[in-house]
Amino acid sequence: MPPSSIAANPRRAAQGREKWATFFGTLDSPNVRLLAGGLLIPNLISLATMASLVDIGLPPRTIAIALYASIAILARRIPFMLTVALFLAVLTFDIVQTLSLMFGIGLSDLMAAVDHARRINFFASPLYFALIVTLVMTTGLSLACLRPRAMLMNANIPVLFFLAQAFGVMDYVSNASPHYHFGSTMGRNEPIQSAAEVSGFRQAAGADGNNVVLVIVESLGYLKDQNARTRIAEPLYDQSLTRDYTITSGKTVYFGSTTSGEMRELCNTRTFYTEYVQNDTNTCLPDLLAARGYSNIAVHGFAGGMFEREQWYPTIGFDQELFRDELVKTTRRVCGSAFAGACDADLAPVISAASREAGKQGKPRFIYWLTLNTHIPVAPGQALTDFHCETDGGFFGRPKVCRMAELWHDVFAVVAKIARDPAVAPADILVVGDHAPPFWSRHDRAQFEPGQVAWYRLQPRRASPLPMRDARNQQRASTDDADSSRSAQ
Template sequence: MELALPRIDRRERPQGLRPLFDWLLCWLVLPNAAYWLLWIVGGPPRAFAILVTGAVGILVHRAGFGVKFAAFLACVFMSAMLFIASLFNLSIWSLVHSLEFAAELKPSASIEYIVCGVALAGTLVAAWRLLRRPTVFARPIHIAAVISAVLIAASIDSVVTASSRGSYGRVPAEGAYFTSAVGKSGFAGAAAGKRNMVLIVVEAMGEPADPALRSRLVNLWARPEVRARYDVITGDTLFYGSTTKGEMRELCGRWGDYPELEGRKDAGCLPARLAAAGYGTQAWHSFKGTMFDRSDWYPNIGFQTMRFGPEIVAAGASRCPGVFPGACDRDVPQQIAAVLKASKTPQFLYWLTVNSHLPVVKSELLHTQDCAGFDAGLNAELPMICRLFQLYDETGRALAKEIVAKDFPATDILIVGDHIPPFFDRYDRDRFQPDRVPWILLKARPQS
């Protein structure tokens, strides 16, 4: 007689475990998988986003599909905002505020942003399907299991991203030591009403960690013909935050950000002090003045006139593509030189560049389609940094052409970076000091 034994399907999960596995898939794997794949190349720490998403998933595990999907969308949005803010050293407030200018940006110009968009769409489509599955925990021990899994995932993220944590989300502590290129170089103290002063803040110009690469960077701005007419002094300074914080550092001599200047004047900022001393004060930016409300707060710190991307293009500059499309930086020095030559009084001219905003795309219009022609070795090892340096080179060459001309008036020129280049790739990002930016002072020698 044969015994009829039950057949066991090894693929079957024990009773009650399927909702647990589905919860882990929906609230741990799905919202984090794309970021985990990026661990291979780099990225900012995400432990907080992992913990918050896990906590929300636990709170809604008994809810219906609509509530779960809405909660998932909120977590995805929160996670993306934290990631972008940390990557670009932006405060969440600044990032949220910048969303109103999204229509002015061109993320489709970058393959990196296109890939991110596809990954986001895929995540949301998968969530639309998977969140319909029941995720109600059958036993209290299952809640303990998912909490443990979330904590483990957050801990692994902290370990994996530990080496580059210092270059992300840099915010000064209360009473943090202050330093700036304007202060360290003696640029501000050189104003005596007899020569022009030009301050150039270069987008994404960080301090190279390798001395040879740093020397290469300095020489892009201080070329042999420039050194023949100017004394060249170099150094570095601390940075915190994004571009607007870099502007506050150099223009107003403190750690801060532009919202504190909206609606009120600050007579202590460098442009205001120089205006009071008889200088004409001008602010130039190769992008639109509406971005981060620059056209509103620049006058509050003492700028008497302003020129932004549209006006610079209207005056003859070409338009350059990128995520932040604007006037070509290489065309701006000619316009600046013309203004300084025509001025009857000493001028303080401030210029914020834009073309080197990452990611720098390959483009014929941007002159970055063939970086091997600029530096084959750098292009082979660090192609993204090569394109960045190629833009510095073009702007530096255009600047040199103007400032060594015989009829260019006596002018001191300070060139400084705003923040580290926010490369996503860990290998590229580690080529720069995590907390410093370089400065180069070109001090005009008396002409015989």
């Protein structure tokens, strides 16, 4: 090798080291630290979604964005431990606000959910695990950037202020959605509209001594595509069922999460369950049917302690409750990831057996079933139905929506089975969603009509039909949709 080349190599190496040193020196500059700790890192997930790097749609976080930037500015002049405390306080506000809007949960609901979070296996869900790890890492990195107060004193504050304002506006414009307008708090002053009421089910329940079945389906929102709705509810339109039942369907407005849906359909109220049961006036459907001599059975595949259902179900009139532990002893199968419990698809024999046993007393039965397995996040590969979701989302075009639809189809198959079973039939039956699915993906959420849940009513043909009530003071009556007044003849 020529001597000149030998001499050049160390020179190039030195130049390379100098460039890297300059690069890292720039990264360690006051301005970069301020922008990273006050804007870029705390809002990393929002930035990634805005750039379409990940398919996660968050609600607007405008206030949180401004607060993170404010803490970065304050960090120049306050003790680091105070910076840590303020940052964690804003992080808590950010998480609470985001979850509240995402899942339609009011503050009282959210506090109850936090209290019962120990029953949920968050780390069983890859998505929840990734989100938790991301939050921990971004929090640590943000605080590391904001630690050197002396260096931050030389940062350009107007630049951070301007960029934070601009990003806050962009975040609001990009993420504002009507899907976030149906939290339980927002519905407090809205007129109550339950599917039980508008479908005529509540008026018919117990009127002729038939058994009564109410099924509240986890996350059964109102799909915009009528063909998709038909595909999901296909088991209800089997000739063996339509021979004995008239099937009608529609939609109704919802506010809040699952317990709000239960209060809406069981008790015809928007009051939070903890408040309502303290002043129970015996007007919930189980109480009303008990007064008519009914035996009342509640079935739910998750733990009875979740949202204290094992305590307030008896308060509103249930005689018997079947929860996860007892159900799994019979079905011997567990479904779900974060919300692991009994498999909805396995519950037809259990429900029929409970009805048969209660019928030995000579009483008609009210059976209430709150489903479980379509709770976000949905575990793949557990449905009995196969819509070929692995192939570009199958019929539904979105894999997560498709997997949820498979499980909904399983639920309707169970409803069809118990509707034909002599242990239950003939029965007045209502199937209704509690709320729309709170998908993290904005594209998945867009498949559903904002603020609406689907309902399906099965009325024995031997019964005198009761008219559906007009849903006044709402956007549209439940039966306005093309399939709302659909009757299987």
